[in-house]
Amino acid sequence: MTREVTLREVGLRDGLQSIATFVPTADKLAWIRQEAAAGVAEIEVTSYVPPKLLPQFVDAAEVTLGALQIPDLMVAALVPNTRGAQRGLELGVHKINFVMSVSETHNMKNVRRSREDSLADFRTMAQLVREQASRPILCGGLATALGCSYEGDVPVDDVVRYAVALVEAGADELIVPDTVGYANPALVRRVFKAVLAEVGDLPVAAHFHDTRGTGLANLLAALDCGVRAFDASLGGLGGCPFAPGATGNIVMEDAAYMLESMGVDTGIDLDALLALRPLLQAALPDVTLYGGLARAGLPRGFVAARAALAA
């Protein structure tokens, strides 16, 4: 049986990037290994950025090479530019996640160049990737597609325009992230329907934060639109360490539980996933881990999707 929905762990990148603590490489690799063993099929393991900007990722090479040893795991990494992509190609990463912002202001603040410059760089990157004998999957990301903390609302037309531009430039798939946690289910439906209508069969993933409690509702809205890949992080890792309770990505355990309880196969073993939390808490003792499933446990008589479908 194939999984119906893929949940992708991004805590090692999106989670750790907001936490000053350096997690030792061995702990990162143990996390990746055990989460892969729990059935998480794709993990964004690191970010290829200059270590002086984000020292959390100084071990990007070791983490990538270690993760690539794990059978059947799709190993992804974030890149802000072609230089990052080159590192990914050298290391042999399976998937390169490029991200630009649909909001001009956010793109300027985040990567200090215009959207058009980011797009031009993506074209270079895509060309470089195409030249490889054994090439990685190239994913184009549309940060702030669901709202921007500088500009507020982001026009859906702009999202669609840059989605199409990324595909024309050579993206194999897209990701639409709610970068700053502004999304609501109605907006999610508008944006994903508009993007999906333009890109045909190209896979489009979603990336939500649970900043205002609507993370899983947004996931449901995107699922209803046909989205079949979602980012999440173990324990809801992420957010700002100086804002208590400001959760990061949607909680992997709760997202997997919700989907499995709906009869949607994620391929994930919920008990194995929950068993991973102590490892993460030990690596980050000062960080609060989130999650309803972890505190409440599975409902009585709960049957995972795989078993329910077979019954």
Place this chain on the structure above:
Amino acid sequence: MTREVTLREVGLRDGLQSIATFVPTADKLAWIRQEAAAGVAEIEVTSYVPPKLLPQFVDAAEVTLGALQIPDLMVAALVPNTRGAQRGLELGVHKINFVMSVSETHNMKNVRRSREDSLADFRTMAQLVREQASRPILCGGLATALGCSYEGDVPVDDVVRYAVALVEAGADELIVPDTVGYANPALVRRVFKAVLAEVGDLPVAAHFHDTRGTGLANLLAALDCGVRAFDASLGGLGGCPFAPGATGNIVMEDAAYMLESMGVDTGIDLDALLALRPLLQAALPDVTLYGGLARAGLPRGFVAARAALAA
């Protein structure tokens, strides 16, 4: 403009019933008054149960009479049996919320009688209510309709059967609660579609807990089915005080935010709602209040539904 969705505060009943601390009557009335002023149009203010069972509600009469002084507020109270309904009639409460469990085991544990005995009592209650010159609205509740901590899954056919039985007995409206936090969006859709198909135009409300993080996703699923009234509690009050992080009802602030951000008018002023939290925290200093909106604030450029629709 009329509100499209009614969010009903149940923290004074469902929230306080799980908290040993007695909240002074004056604090309860200040909470009710200020939340009504923030635009919450219906509040379940207390429960008519013997004070020896739930001393939190020893002031049920004063709270009811105080709440009835507030203009335009629908004042509701929970009753487990006809004796409770009689108290409500004497006090002049606007709405009587009767609850029985669809799960036989849960009903036996909760009110020490069979479902059929509860139903028979409801028929007596409905007859009594009908005899009043100025009669309250009578709401029939179907506890454990979305799962039972004793029996696990609850057959949808049983939910529909008791829904129809409550309507035939004289319920003016129904409420379908996820009593123990087992619901998922797929189940919500199955149950609400089945119930709504049988009861015609009769209002059917939903009551969700956020036990496993899926509360607002369940709300969205029910909203999609046509449900237009939802229970919630300020700060997510409720759950078990001995289980840290075990939230109770869905968070009123986040539910209102999600709906307003979707362009659904709740009639609620989000800032006024948030301004209420310190009052609640002062009354219950040892209780953790939940809520994403409270920690993150409104998105930049956020426009409430009422204003957005007028624009």
